[in-house]
Amino acid sequence: MLTRTSPRLYARSAASARRALAFAMAAVLLVGGCGALSDSGGDGTTTVDVWLMKGSLTDEFTKDFVNDYESRNPGVEASVTVHEWPGINKKVHKALRSGDGPDVIEVGNTQVAEYVEAGGVRNFTTEVVDLGGDDWIDGLAASGQVDGYQFGVPFYAANRVVIYRKDLFRQAGIESPPRTREQWLSATELLDGPPGQQGIYLPGQNWYVLAGFIWDEGGDLAVERSGRWAGEVDSPEALRGMDFYSRLQSYGEARPDADEADPDELQVFAKGEIAQLIAVPGSAKLITDTNPELAGKLGFFPVPGKKAGTPGAVFTGGSVLIMPEKSDAQEEGYEFIKQLASDDWQQRMARTMSFVPNKSTLTGALESEPGAAAMAKAAENGRATPASPHWGDLEARNPLKEYQTAVLRGADARKAARTASEKITRLLSGGP
Structure with a gap:
């Protein structure tokens, strides 16, 4: 090298x-x-x-x-x-x-x-x-x-940020957005407490968000070695990223097999008492178009990182x-x-x-x-996704989504991650 x-x-x-x-x-x-x-x-x-x-x-x-x-x-x-x-x-x-x-x-x-x-x-x-x-x-x-x-x-x-309900944060006594992942978890748990309210809406198959948590831990979705790409979601670092995703996702009611589009997460957020959503900022306008009562009630903060002052990694x-x-x-x-x-x-x-x-x-x-x-x-x-010429094939068939759903439904994370990594390796090698 x-x-x-x-x-x-x-x-x-x-x-x-x-x-x-x-x-x-x-x-x-x-x-x-x-x-x-x-x-x-x-x-x-x-x-x-x-x-x-x-x-x-x-x-x-x-x-x-x-x-x-x-x-x-x-x-x-x-x-x-x-x-x-x-x-x-x-x-x-x-x-x-x-x-x-x-x-x-x-x-x-x-x-x-x-x-x-x-x-x-x-x-x-x-x-x-x-x-x-x-x-x-x-x-x-x-x-x-x-x-x-x-x-x-x-x-x-x-890239994605956290869109949040300022009124629900105030009602929970949260005076400012969290600055670390642990603060974020604590705040989301608190926001999930009132009956009928969700701390966050995070679809089980939002692999873009998962990627950020994996990168924060020092892991990756796939790595290139000697000109060949291999899935890497079964590494210890990537597993820690999936664990954090699971903990955060549990403070809401999104289905493990749902993604951002099915059901439309913006519609879900607009119609429910949901404290947070991870989406691009422009989504706020679509949310308030659906529910004008939320106008003036939405705020934004970067996805928190592991340390205060450093935003979490995000897919760009x-x-x-x-x-x-x-x-x-x-x-x-x-x-x-x-x-x-x-x-x-x-x-x-x-x-x-x-x-x-x-x-x-x-x-x-x-x-x-x-x-x-x-x-x-x-x-x-x-961060950018791995620069493999077959990345489009992976997104089209996306074993990452299958992996997320399996873990959120109780499957052994290590086994599910190994299966996902094998599929990623095959797809990035041009295989079926």
Whole structure:
């Protein structure tokens, strides 16, 4: 194994080193040919084709950004197409293969490894400093990495926080949100005491929340050894994370086989006397739309960590920006990404969309919004899912959910964890 040359960039194996050499040679060829590869129209303009995803940016924000980008890059036009998330994988794979696709693509932060394995994704490793990457939030940077190389540039993030009923906390005599996991357990037990009231609504199969507790204990969902991924939920650390999940989940009435969508946890929270829910801050608006009587009664705090002052680990969802190696506007597409990832536009996006920007130094833009501010604080300890190209297969068949339900129904945790780890290993190896 090679020694690290920076906190984020390292090679994991000799195979990775050989791949890095190939990338470096490709980069030289691309730089040398940028002028010849530009997609210039008859009037001398170059068009940068960009795919963004529905819900990421407002139309007005996109228009303002494109106008600014074009004013800074004379002779270049940006054409933005907004896509729906369902079915986008096939479109991206086709674009990377054919070379007839866009020059910049927004992708989900759990999809990067899948596209890199398929081939055709530009490597930004040598340009991380130029892109401001030294200050990227660790969890966001990691979501764009494969084998330590940076293929995706962090665009934005969103993560879960605790949404709580301020009125129920006051009635229980809890004057401020808990700051440690043990304080959280004690407060939740107290909130679960009044008849007809639940301390928390935590679906049995919320594996995103479980992942955070496992990471807090020093464990992981899966690890890569010598180029092969293996399930790791049967480690002592991961078992401690599941134990904490079980204790917290017991202070509510969510079914062991329920997930966030079935039944809809926001509807359940809105209609019941429930003190807490773990969800993205934007869920609060949907809750009060369902039950207007809760308007002004909801507060937010980061998922507590094991020590006061350190938020608990959370799964960081969101998007990254990639470029196809076959893009015919390499220089112009790179400038588009660089500008969208810049401090100015990241701050504007944070204020407009209430997303977490790509740098912790920029989260002050969210201070006026309590939910977004709590989310930004939590993002400081954000984590990405294992960077396996088969992670999508695992999520689709998800043995983690089966494992959670089994434990919450009384199964032996160690045996259930071993079974889950074996299934995870098989799925991440491309098996059935």
